[in-house]
Amino acid sequence: MARVTLSILEGLERGRVFRNLQTPITIGREEVNDVQLNDERVSRLHAKLQEDQGSILFTDLNSTNGSRVNGHPVQLRVLRAGDHLQLGRCTLLFGSEEEIAARAKQLGVTVQALMPLSGPPSRSIPAGGADDAEFSVADNINTDHFLAPLFYGEKPPLPTALSAGQRARLSDVLTYIHEQLQNIVLDARQSDVDGSEAMDVAWEKFQNILLLERDLSQWLQQAANPDSELL
DSSP states (O other): OOEEEEEEEESTTTTOEEEEEESSEEEESSTTSSEEOOOTTSOTTOEEEEEETTEEEEEEOSOSSOEEETTEEESEEEOOTTOEEEETTEEEEESOHHHHHHHHHHHTOOHHHHOSSOOSTTOSSOOSSGGGOOOOOOTTOOTTTOOOOSOSSOOOOOOOSOOHHHHHHHHHHHHHHHHHHHHHHHHOEEEEETTEEEEEOOHHHHHHHHHHHHHHHHHHHHHHOTTOOOO
16 A cells, blocks of 8 residues: 655645655545535535556546646646645645655656645745744635646556557547547647748637547546546
């Protein structure tokens, strides 16, 4: 079982740190959860973290108000150190100081780049206890409109240990996406608008982009909820 560190950056429990939590971990409003959040916008059993093949997976448990990671609505997500989990009015930071620093070094960015919601100078997350609750929000960022990249130039790895049939289906999905995007790219034409370079795409091709976005949204929904009947 993996061990996880979660720090509460915003919410009534702001400043509290949960260290070395063993997976699986549940988060919600009820006392039975490993991480209890006192917020009426948080569902009684809101989300869970679990380990799979060395990764920590975040799953929204069909909560009433949903979940966000780095400001993006998600139902299922492979977590990375520095990710901000937003449940109701609460914001939780995933990862220890060491894990966040290691990821920042690997990406070639500063720790602050992964930490738009920052704490006191020279300390990226609180050391624990009520005295460590003085978290500030970076300029022009707050938890209501907080939005940061889900991927900092990182290319998610393909899943491993797939059967031949699963590999074939994954290949079909990626080939379909590649073909749709290639048709759009090949059809685009460079233009000059008021002295600024731009790319023009035919209306029909733009509609294809919207259809592809629809398909991707449905696949994301089905990945998070395999029993859903969207198609």
